[in-house]
Amino acid sequence: MREVIFEQTSVTNFTVQEFGNGNGPIVAVTAAVHGDEQTAIHAAMLLMKELEQQTINGRVKVIPVCNPASFRNRTRVSPFDGIDMNRIFPGNAEGSPTMQLAHALWLETRDAEYLIDLHCIGAGGTTYTLGLYKEYPEIRELAEALSLPIVIQSSGVRGQLFVESCQAGQKALIIELPAGQPGGIIDIPAAEECCRAIIRSLHHLGMVDASPSGSSVSFYDEITTLTAPHPGLFIPKATAGESCVEGDLLGTFEGNSVIAPFSGVITTVSPPRYCFAGESLAGIAPLEKSQ
Ligand SMILES: [Zn+2]
CATH class of the missing domain: 2.40.50.100 (RNA polymerase II/Efflux pump adaptor protein, barrel-sandwich hybrid domain)
Known part of the structure; x- marks a missing residue:
C-alpha cells in the first residue's frame, strides 16, 4: 500500500504549544473551536510569538487551531459531522469525529487553572470578554485583569468549553473578537489587542513581567x-x-x-x-x- 498525501494540512489532529517553566499557574489559551474564527487564531499566533520573548513563571498552553477540519473548510462547524463543537463539551471518546475532538481537547485542558477561549462575533462585532462573572468572583477578577473595556455576562449555555470548565472548577471565560465570519476574515488590530490583554492577565497572575496598558472595564448584563x-x-x-x-x-x-x-x-x-x-x-x- 502507498499513501498519497496531496496536502500537508492534517485535519485530524491539533497542536499544543507550551511555554514556561512550570513553577506557577497553568493557563490554557484555545482558539478556533469554531474553525472560521480567524481573528482568534491570529491572536493566538501573536501570543505565541510574544511568549517566546518572555520569561514565564508557570506554564501557558496555546492551542491555536482547536478544530482543524472546520478551519480548513472555513466553516463554524466540522465538515465531518456538522456538529457545533462549542455545544458538546466534554465530548465523547466514542462519538462522532467532533465528539472525539471535543473530548481530546477537554482532556488536554484539564490541568489548567485558567482557560481563555478565543472566539469571533463576526463582521460588525466588537471585542468583549464573556463570562459567568456573576456566579464566579474569580472570573470578574480575571476579566478585570484582561482590561478589555467591555465585559458581558454569559447566558451560560451548557456544552461550551468555558462553561463546562467553570463547572469543573476551572476559571474560564471567552474573549469574543470582531470578524471571523464571513469566510475567516481577520481583524488585525483586534487580534493585537487580544494578545496584549492575555499578556496583561498573565502579568496579573505573576507569570510575566510585561504589562501592556489596558482600559478601564465596564460590566454588562446578558x-x-x-x-x-x-x-x-x-x-x-x-x-x-x-x-x-x-x-x-x-x-x-x-x-x-x-x-x-x-x-x-x-x-x-x-x-x-x-x-x-x-x-x-x-x-x-x-x-x-x-x-
Ligand atoms: Zn465561536
Missing part, C-alpha cells in the same frame, strides 16, 4: 439580540463598541428605524444586507444592574 421580523434590507447607522441610550438609532430595516430598546453597549451591528426572518440586526447589552 446581550439582547434584535432580529429581522421578516425578510428585508438592513442598513446600519451605529457602530459596535459604542455606548447607546434608549431610543438611539441603530439602523434602518425596510426604511423603518431600528432603535435601541434600552441603554447599554452595542456588541454587534449587522453590515448592510438583505436579512431573512430571525437573523440578527444588532446586539445590545445593558450595564450591570447594581447589586
